[in-house]
Amino acid sequence: MDKHRFAERMQAGKQKYYRMAYCYVKNEHDALDIVSEAAYKGLKNIHTLRQPEYFDTWMTRIVMNAATDFLRKNARCTPCEDTVLETVAVPEQALTPEDSLDLYAALGSLGDRDRSCVVLRYFEGYGFSEIADILQEAEPAVKSRLYRALKKMRVVLEKGDAGR
Amino acid sequence: MKNLGKTNYDEIPISEELDRAILYGMKRAEREKRRAVGEKWVGVAAAVFCVFFAGANIAPVYAYAAELPVVGAIVRVLHIGEGGTRTDGAHISADTQGETVALYFESNADALDAVPFYTAVHHLAPNRLVLTVQGVCTMDTQAVLASLLAADAVRDAYPSIIGDDSAYGFVIVLHRGYTYELTEYAKPAALSIRFYPEESDQAEATVYYLRTKAMPYGEELSLATEEFNQENATQLKTESGDYIVTAGQYATEAEADAALRELETRYGGDTGLFVAAGAADEVPEK
CATH class of the missing domain: 1.10.1740.10 (RNA polymerase sigma factor, region 2, helix turn helix motif)
Structure with missing residues (x-):
């Protein structure tokens, strides 16, 4: 090219x-x-x-x-720690966020790779296998990241302290 | 999936400086390739940024793309595979610019929005692209072939003979060390074939395939191609000017032999095919 x-x-x-x-x-x-x-x-x-x-x-x-x-x-940005990656079997329905969940507002609560997973999956519409290719991780690991990222974002949003 | 977060994401305003930021990154990469000297854009004040571009009179990023002979929206880029949509009655014309050949598709003198259904298959011995387009009623064959042959990368180009009146095919034989990339565009419909040099670890390989005896360009060739259609059959012009039908491509003679035996079993006897071998860039003598 x-x-x-x-x-x-x-x-x-x-x-x-x-x-x-x-x-x-x-x-x-x-x-x-x-x-x-x-x-x-x-x-x-x-x-x-x-x-x-x-x-x-x-x-x-x-x-x-x-x-x-x-x-x-950049020192002014302190990246959050990524979820400790322990691959677990995740049912597909557990990876579906409810419509009212503002994932965008809660992105700042996530570590870099978890955030990448959420952006690629829920904002850009990539499939799990494509995300696995992009992040060079196994597909089950991607699902685990998403599952735990969703759980964490729900907690953050419920507490009302979402943000960068 | 539609959700609140996705809505907020989609509403992120796109910066008006985006083209210039991309261009800056590209120019930096080009400069670095030339001079092996790096520099950073991070931290450059906006005013300096604007002066830099105004002073250097650098065109926006799409100026790069504007050198290409097609302007539609990219649908897909591929080396092998298929694309387009089912249409009928299209007319094909062509244009060339450097090592890029563009095929244009129109109907009743109006450009089509979408390229008709097409397939692209790559073969070795010799290194060639077989492009077939369906749903076409007319083609400026001489202009298309002339455009293809104008590219330095193209060693030979000729039409395939196809039983289906609404399909047109080309065999595009490349010189050693060249490859290609197909880009499908919509609104207006166009298919560009860009040829470029690329080192290949297959260049020295011997390729095995099944082939028929040589025959003239005509009905027998068309029928033989249809006969072995499921075996990925292609038409190939020999050095002597006759044509053969090839089927399959194998890394070893044993694999080719096994494929031939399997075909003979399936066809219930002699298929008229035999195993042949050639270098990746070799056109058979006859």
């Missing part, structure tokens, strides 16, 4: 990448920093993308990694 095709694919997915980045930092300037950094890393490493049909999965992973790197490097 050359720079022209890369630009074309970035143009097609830019709004999604921006919203994903925004979820981590909740402000325009930092979200732009993240997307810019992701564009830089993406084009710099474009030769590693062997199959162009996987561009979106590949670029989504770069954006998410850029976002978590950004949080780690």
Whole structure:
């Protein structure tokens, strides 16, 4: 893939990448920093993308990694700890949030990878196997993350202390 | 799934600076490739940012994409597979720009919104793309072939003969060290084939396949292709100018032999096929 095709694919997915980045930092300037950094890393490493049909999965992973790197490097942001990952069997119905649950408002209560799972699944509509590809984790582990993230977000929202 | 969180997520306003931020990242990567010198955008004040772009007279990010000969929305990008929608009565024309060939689809002189159903299959011995488009009534065959042959990557291009009057197919043979990428566009409908160099670990491999004897371009070729359609049959022009039908692609001679025996069992005797071998870029002599 050359720079022209890369630009074309970035143009097609830019709004999604921006919203994903925004979820981590909740402000325009930092979200732009993240997307810019992701564009830089993406084009710099474009030769590693062997199959162009996987561009979106590949670029989504770069954006998410850029976002978590950004949080780690900026002292004003103290990332929450990820849920301790102990894979458990999770029934599908346990992964369905109720309509009134404002997952967006409670994202800040989650660690980086748990937050990525929620954004990809409930905001961007990715399937479990696609999320597993993006985060390079096993599918049961992704389900466990989502299950525990939902539980944690419900608690946070019930207490009324949601936020970044 | 529709929920409150999703609604709030979808309402995140998109920054007007987004194109420029992406462009900045891309320019930085290009500069770094050239000079191996890094720099950071984080922390650059907005005013400096604007001056940088105004002074450098850098076009927005879509200027990169504007160099391509098609402008529709991307539907999918693929190497092999299928796409498009079921249509009929389409007309195909073509244009080329550098190493990208664009196929355009129209009906009654109006551009279609969606590309007709198509399949893309890649084979070796030789390295080639077989593209078949259905639901087409006319095609400017000479223009399409001329566009394909204008690309440096293309060694040969010729139409497949297909029994179905509403389907058109091409065999696009690539030079050694080249590959391709297909992009399907909608509104207006277009299919771009971009050829580009790529090192392949298959370049030196010997490929085994089943083939018929050589025959002229005509009905016999069409019938033989249909006969072995389920075996991933393709039409291939030999160096001598005749055509053969190939079926399957195997890594070893033993696998090809086994496939042939299985076919003979299924067909109840001689199939007219035999095992052949060739280098990944080799066109059979005859």
